[in-house]
Amino acid sequence: MSLKHAILVLLETQPSSGYELVKHFKQSLGYFWNAKHQQVYQQLKKLTEDKQVTFQAHFQDDKPDKKVYQITDLGRETLRRWINQPVKPNKINDALLVKLYGGHLASKEDLLAELESHIDSHQKTLDNLISIENTYLTMGDEQKAHYLLPYMTLRRGIIGERAWLEWAEEVMQTLRV
């Protein structure tokens, strides 16, 4: 499983609470890793049991208390081993394509309408990624070097979303005839 590793990667950068990790997943890692809060809390529990992370309670006056987790030496070791082992190629399960494949069972209008709504959301994702990219591009050289690897993952998002939209445009034109 990789959610554990994704959590360790984030904690290796900085200690965080479960809530903060969920936010990170939605923001910086969001376009290539997704996790619900329930799952994150469950994994943090297991990681704690396995001594890969520890936490300290932080009491806050104006906000609810939180547990701030940090990676342990054991966790760092686990991460290093994981990173030095090859990962399996990504598993793709795309329900929209299954639908399109069996699209003769739906009306052309419904198919096009659904495609359009997906185009909308992909376009929004792309816009968002591009605005993050613009922030990166205005950084100083030192900062740029520091965030180079995360930036590479951002590029994957941008190139991937552009390709998706290019494909969708092709499908729209083909089906509209």
Place this chain on the structure above:
Amino acid sequence: MSLKHAILVLLETQPSSGYELVKHFKQSLGYFWNAKHQQVYQQLKKLTEDKQVTFQAHFQDDKPDKKVYQITDLGRETLRRWINQPVKPNKINDALLVKLYGGHLASKEDLLAELESHIDSHQKTLDNLISIENTYLTMGDEQKAHYLLPYMTLRRGIIGERAWLEWAEEVMQTLRV
């Protein structure tokens, strides 16, 4: 869940055994839907219990006996309802990007080596998709029209793989410096 729907989509086209379905998943649907044989057999069992498919035993002399499944009216109805409902946007969980994000824990050589091995397999996938496309493009107009929707899903594979390779090239150049 969509494996059930993916199976129903395939059975709606033609009756098949579990073994044949697995092959279809590896071939025509393979680049957007993946399933192991164990899961396919389990789902066929459930679909049979739910009366969405039925099967007939086919006895073969030279090969093992097999069960040929067909979709029922109830199954077709389920499919139609599923296709007319919006699907959720695809969930992406890409371990390679998590690794790249935390790539400062690995050596540059290891990162590049891993990327290269992924480039190889994506290139092979792309070559394969292109050869399927060539087959499609030499078909007569009637055949082409018949396979139009599956062809659109093939295009997704081709455009997506090209984009992946384009990105990987960018990363290689950036990291090699």
Place this chain on the structure above:
DNA sequence: AAGATCATGTAAGAGGTTACATGATTGA
């Protein structure tokens, strides 16, 4: 003789989703 292809399954466990549960503070 070894490996691929055909053919089907069970069982345990890991991973992920949905539903349920609570409660304070802040901004519109």
Place this chain on the structure above:
DNA sequence: TCAATCATGTAACCTCTTACATGATCTT
């Protein structure tokens, strides 16, 4: 006053993977 944000969890259930299990035929 309504929605959002902050903050954490349990329980049931569904989905998927890994390991185990069998056995014939065909090709190299």
